[in-house]
Amino acid sequence: MRVTYRFAAACVVGFACLYGCARLAEVTGYNEATIPEGAAIEHVMPTDDGWKAIAVNKPMGNVNARTDVPQRWASPNYGTSDWLPAVAGPAVGSDSELFADSKWVWYPERDFAFGGVNSIPGNRRVVHFRREFYNEAAAGDLSEAYLDVMVSGAVTVRVFVNGRRLHIETDKGDVVAARARGGQLRGSVVHGAIRDMLPRRYAFAEHVVYGKNVVGIEATTHIANDVNGRPVPNYVRDGVIARVTVR
Numbered sequence: 001m002r003v004t005y006r007f008a009a010a011c012v013v014g015f016a017c018l019y020g021c022a023r024l025a026e027v028t029g030y031n032e033a034t035i036p037e038g039a040a041i042e043h044v045m046p047t048d049d050g051w052k053a054i055a056v057n058k059p060m061g062n063v064n065a066r067t068d069v070p071q072r073w074a075s076p077n078y079g080t081s082d083w084l085p086a087v088a089g090p091a092v093g094s095d096s097e098l099f100a101d102s103k104w105v106w107y108p109e110r111d112f113a114f115g116g117v118n119s120i121p122g123n124r125r126v127v128h129f130r131r132e133f134y135n136e137a138a139a140g141d142l143s144e145a146y147l148d149v150m151v152s153g154a155v156t157v158r159v160f161v162n163g164r165r166l167h168i169e170t171d172k173g174d175v176v177a178a179r180a181r182g183g184q185l186r187g188s189v190v191h192g193a194i195r196d197m198l199p200r201r202y203a204f205a206e207h208v209v210y211g212k213n214v215v216g217i218e219a220t221t222h223i224a225n226d227v228n229g230r231p232v233p234n235y236v237r238d239g240v241i242a243r244v245t246v247r
Helices: 172-180
Strands: 027-031 038-049 052-055 070-076 126-135 146-150 157-163 164-166 199-202 211-221 239-246
Touching: 146 157
Parallel strands: none
Antiparallel strands: 027 126, 038 052, 052 070, 126 211, 146 199, 146 239, 157 164, 157 211
Protein backbone atom coordinates (compact mmCIF):
# COMPACT_ATOMS: atom_id res chain seq x y z
CA MET A 1 0.00 0.00 0.00
CA ARG A 2 1.30 3.42 -0.91
CA VAL A 3 0.23 6.84 0.07
CA THR A 4 1.14 10.41 -0.67
CA TYR A 5 0.73 12.50 2.46
CA ARG A 6 1.67 16.14 2.63
CA PHE A 7 1.33 17.19 6.20
CA ALA A 8 1.83 20.35 8.24
CA ALA A 9 -0.02 23.08 10.05
CA ALA A 10 -1.52 24.21 13.28
CA CYS A 11 -3.74 21.18 13.61
CA VAL A 12 -3.32 17.55 12.99
CA VAL A 13 -5.70 14.83 12.30
CA GLY A 14 -5.49 11.14 12.18
CA PHE A 15 -7.74 8.63 10.64
CA ALA A 16 -8.39 5.05 10.17
CA CYS A 17 -10.11 1.83 11.05
CA LEU A 18 -11.70 0.15 8.17
CA TYR A 19 -12.53 -3.45 8.64
CA GLY A 20 -15.25 -6.08 8.33
CA CYS A 21 -17.30 -5.72 5.17
CA ALA A 22 -15.76 -2.37 4.25
CA ARG A 23 -12.37 -3.30 2.90
CA LEU A 24 -9.64 -0.73 2.67
CA ALA A 25 -8.36 -0.97 -0.88
CA GLU A 26 -6.49 2.32 -1.02
CA VAL A 27 -5.82 5.28 1.21
CA THR A 28 -4.55 8.62 0.02
CA GLY A 29 -4.38 11.86 1.90
CA TYR A 30 -3.11 15.38 1.72
CA ASN A 31 -3.10 18.63 3.58
CA GLU A 32 -3.50 21.79 1.56
CA ALA A 33 -1.02 23.61 3.74
CA THR A 34 2.73 23.10 3.38
CA ILE A 35 5.59 22.94 5.83
CA PRO A 36 6.47 26.61 6.48
CA GLU A 37 9.71 28.00 5.13
CA GLY A 38 12.60 27.07 7.36
CA ALA A 39 11.13 23.81 8.57
CA ALA A 40 13.22 20.69 8.23
CA ILE A 41 12.58 16.98 8.57
CA GLU A 42 14.57 15.70 11.53
CA HIS A 43 14.11 12.00 11.11
CA VAL A 44 11.68 9.16 10.59
CA MET A 45 11.31 7.01 13.66
CA PRO A 46 9.33 3.91 14.61
CA THR A 47 7.08 4.18 17.65
CA ASP A 48 5.14 1.67 19.68
CA ASP A 49 2.15 1.90 17.38
CA GLY A 50 3.43 3.22 14.10
CA TRP A 51 5.84 5.35 12.17
CA LYS A 52 6.39 9.00 12.74
CA ALA A 53 8.40 11.75 11.09
CA ILE A 54 9.11 15.03 12.78
CA ALA A 55 9.37 18.38 11.01
CA VAL A 56 10.49 21.38 13.04
CA ASN A 57 10.04 25.09 12.61
CA LYS A 58 10.08 28.13 14.87
CA PRO A 59 6.74 29.83 15.66
CA MET A 60 5.21 31.36 12.57
CA GLY A 61 5.20 35.11 13.04
CA ASN A 62 2.92 35.44 16.05
CA VAL A 63 4.09 38.07 18.53
CA ASN A 64 2.50 36.17 21.41
CA ALA A 65 4.36 32.94 20.72
CA ARG A 66 7.45 31.83 22.57
CA THR A 67 10.31 31.86 20.13
CA ASP A 68 12.13 29.04 21.86
CA VAL A 69 9.40 26.44 21.33
CA PRO A 70 9.73 24.62 18.01
CA GLN A 71 6.64 23.53 16.15
CA ARG A 72 6.47 19.89 15.21
CA TRP A 73 4.26 17.82 13.01
CA ALA A 74 3.94 14.06 13.12
CA SER A 75 2.93 11.88 10.20
CA PRO A 76 3.71 8.37 8.99
CA ASN A 77 6.88 8.29 6.92
CA TYR A 78 6.62 11.94 6.01
CA GLY A 79 8.53 12.78 2.85
CA THR A 80 8.71 9.19 1.62
CA SER A 81 6.71 7.39 -1.03
CA ASP A 82 6.04 4.36 1.15
CA TRP A 83 3.48 4.37 3.92
CA LEU A 84 3.45 1.83 6.74
CA PRO A 85 0.28 1.20 8.73
CA ALA A 86 0.25 2.67 12.20
CA VAL A 87 -1.59 -0.38 13.46
CA ALA A 88 -2.07 -3.44 11.29
CA GLY A 89 -3.90 -6.69 11.82
CA PRO A 90 -2.27 -10.12 11.65
CA ALA A 91 -2.91 -10.57 7.95
CA VAL A 92 -1.32 -7.47 6.51
CA GLY A 93 -1.95 -7.18 2.80
CA SER A 94 -5.14 -9.21 2.86
CA ASP A 95 -8.81 -8.37 3.12
CA SER A 96 -8.55 -8.55 6.89
CA GLU A 97 -6.25 -5.56 7.18
CA LEU A 98 -7.09 -3.66 10.34
CA PHE A 99 -6.17 -0.05 10.94
CA ALA A 100 -7.41 0.41 14.49
CA ASP A 101 -6.91 3.63 16.44
CA SER A 102 -4.40 4.97 13.94
CA LYS A 103 -3.78 8.59 14.85
CA TRP A 104 -1.62 11.53 13.86
CA VAL A 105 -1.29 14.15 16.57
CA TRP A 106 0.19 17.60 16.14
CA TYR A 107 2.39 18.72 19.00
CA PRO A 108 4.78 21.65 19.47
CA GLU A 109 7.56 20.16 21.57
CA ARG A 110 8.77 17.02 23.27
CA ASP A 111 6.64 15.67 26.12
CA PHE A 112 3.61 17.45 24.74
CA ALA A 113 0.40 16.41 26.51
CA PHE A 114 -2.72 16.77 24.40
CA GLY A 115 -4.76 19.45 26.12
CA GLY A 116 -1.73 21.08 27.69
CA VAL A 117 -0.84 24.75 27.46
CA ASN A 118 2.31 24.51 25.40
CA SER A 119 1.01 24.90 21.86
CA ILE A 120 1.65 27.76 19.48
CA PRO A 121 -1.16 30.27 18.85
CA GLY A 122 -2.29 30.98 15.34
CA ASN A 123 -5.44 33.00 14.71
CA ARG A 124 -7.74 32.02 11.85
CA ARG A 125 -5.34 29.41 10.58
CA VAL A 126 -7.40 27.17 8.30
CA VAL A 127 -6.25 23.66 7.52
CA HIS A 128 -7.93 21.08 5.33
CA PHE A 129 -7.50 17.34 5.75
CA ARG A 130 -8.73 14.68 3.38
CA ARG A 131 -8.87 10.89 3.37
CA GLU A 132 -10.15 8.57 0.66
CA PHE A 133 -11.18 4.97 1.11
CA TYR A 134 -12.74 2.35 -1.12
CA ASN A 135 -15.83 0.54 0.08
CA GLU A 136 -16.39 -2.83 -1.60
CA ALA A 137 -19.65 -3.63 0.17
CA ALA A 138 -23.11 -2.47 -0.72
CA ALA A 139 -23.78 0.78 1.09
CA GLY A 140 -26.81 -0.71 2.84
CA ASP A 141 -24.72 -3.55 4.27
CA LEU A 142 -22.61 -1.29 6.51
CA SER A 143 -23.42 -1.63 10.19
CA GLU A 144 -21.98 1.78 11.04
CA ALA A 145 -19.75 4.54 9.80
CA TYR A 146 -18.74 7.47 11.94
CA LEU A 147 -16.01 10.01 12.65
CA ASP A 148 -14.94 10.87 16.19
CA VAL A 149 -13.30 14.29 16.58
CA MET A 150 -11.72 15.88 19.64
CA VAL A 151 -10.02 19.26 19.71
CA SER A 152 -7.77 21.07 22.13
CA GLY A 153 -7.88 24.83 22.24
CA ALA A 154 -10.02 27.28 20.31
CA VAL A 155 -10.61 25.22 17.20
CA THR A 156 -13.76 24.93 15.13
CA VAL A 157 -14.23 22.18 12.59
CA ARG A 158 -16.50 21.41 9.69
CA VAL A 159 -16.74 17.79 8.55
CA PHE A 160 -17.69 16.56 5.08
CA VAL A 161 -18.29 13.12 3.59
CA ASN A 162 -18.52 12.90 -0.18
CA GLY A 163 -19.15 16.63 -0.27
CA ARG A 164 -21.98 16.57 2.27
CA ARG A 165 -21.65 18.64 5.43
CA LEU A 166 -22.09 16.54 8.56
CA HIS A 167 -23.50 17.73 11.88
CA ILE A 168 -22.54 16.67 15.36
CA GLU A 169 -24.60 13.95 16.92
CA THR A 170 -25.80 15.53 20.16
CA ASP A 171 -24.78 13.65 23.26
CA LYS A 172 -26.42 13.41 26.66
CA GLY A 173 -24.60 16.44 28.01
CA ASP A 174 -25.79 18.60 25.13
CA VAL A 175 -29.37 17.42 25.55
CA VAL A 176 -29.40 18.08 29.29
CA ALA A 177 -27.88 21.52 28.79
CA ALA A 178 -30.39 22.29 26.06
CA ARG A 179 -33.31 21.41 28.31
CA ALA A 180 -31.96 23.75 30.96
CA ARG A 181 -32.06 26.54 28.37
CA GLY A 182 -35.59 25.76 27.26
CA GLY A 183 -34.71 23.23 24.58
CA GLN A 184 -32.28 25.27 22.50
CA LEU A 185 -28.93 23.74 21.59
CA ARG A 186 -25.89 25.96 21.85
CA GLY A 187 -24.96 27.71 18.64
CA SER A 188 -21.46 26.26 18.89
CA VAL A 189 -22.90 22.75 18.82
CA VAL A 190 -25.16 23.51 15.89
CA HIS A 191 -22.49 25.22 13.82
CA GLY A 192 -19.61 22.85 14.33
CA ALA A 193 -17.57 24.18 17.22
CA ILE A 194 -16.45 21.52 19.67
CA ARG A 195 -15.96 22.46 23.26
CA ASP A 196 -12.43 21.88 24.48
CA MET A 197 -11.46 18.23 24.97
CA LEU A 198 -14.99 16.88 24.50
CA PRO A 199 -15.20 14.26 21.74
CA ARG A 200 -18.00 14.58 19.21
CA ARG A 201 -19.26 11.92 16.83
CA TYR A 202 -20.43 12.40 13.26
CA ALA A 203 -22.36 9.45 11.82
CA PHE A 204 -22.35 9.07 8.04
CA ALA A 205 -23.30 5.48 7.13
CA GLU A 206 -26.09 6.75 4.89
CA HIS A 207 -23.58 8.78 2.87
CA VAL A 208 -21.14 5.93 2.13
CA VAL A 209 -21.28 4.72 -1.46
CA TYR A 210 -19.88 1.72 -3.27
CA GLY A 211 -16.36 2.50 -4.45
CA LYS A 212 -14.41 5.61 -3.53
CA ASN A 213 -15.47 7.74 -0.56
CA VAL A 214 -13.93 10.97 0.68
CA VAL A 215 -13.83 12.22 4.27
CA GLY A 216 -12.67 15.78 4.86
CA ILE A 217 -12.19 18.11 7.80
CA GLU A 218 -11.84 21.88 7.71
CA ALA A 219 -10.26 23.05 10.95
CA THR A 220 -9.95 26.72 11.90
CA THR A 221 -7.93 27.95 14.87
CA HIS A 222 -8.86 31.03 16.89
CA ILE A 223 -7.14 33.17 19.49
CA ALA A 224 -9.32 34.05 22.46
CA ASN A 225 -9.50 37.58 23.80
CA ASP A 226 -9.37 38.57 27.45
CA VAL A 227 -12.01 40.66 29.21
CA ASN A 228 -10.49 43.81 27.73
CA GLY A 229 -10.70 42.48 24.19
CA ARG A 230 -6.96 41.91 23.86
CA PRO A 231 -5.52 38.66 22.47
CA VAL A 232 -4.51 36.29 25.23
CA PRO A 233 -0.66 36.42 25.29
CA ASN A 234 -0.23 32.72 25.87
CA TYR A 235 -0.44 29.43 24.08
CA VAL A 236 -3.62 28.42 22.36
CA ARG A 237 -3.72 24.65 22.65
CA ASP A 238 -4.47 24.04 19.01
CA GLY A 239 -4.77 20.42 18.05
CA VAL A 240 -7.18 17.94 16.52
CA ILE A 241 -7.52 14.20 16.93
CA ALA A 242 -9.92 12.38 14.63
CA ARG A 243 -10.71 8.75 13.94
CA VAL A 244 -12.84 7.23 11.19
CA THR A 245 -14.60 3.90 11.73
CA VAL A 246 -16.38 2.06 8.92
CA ARG A 247 -17.62 -1.51 9.31
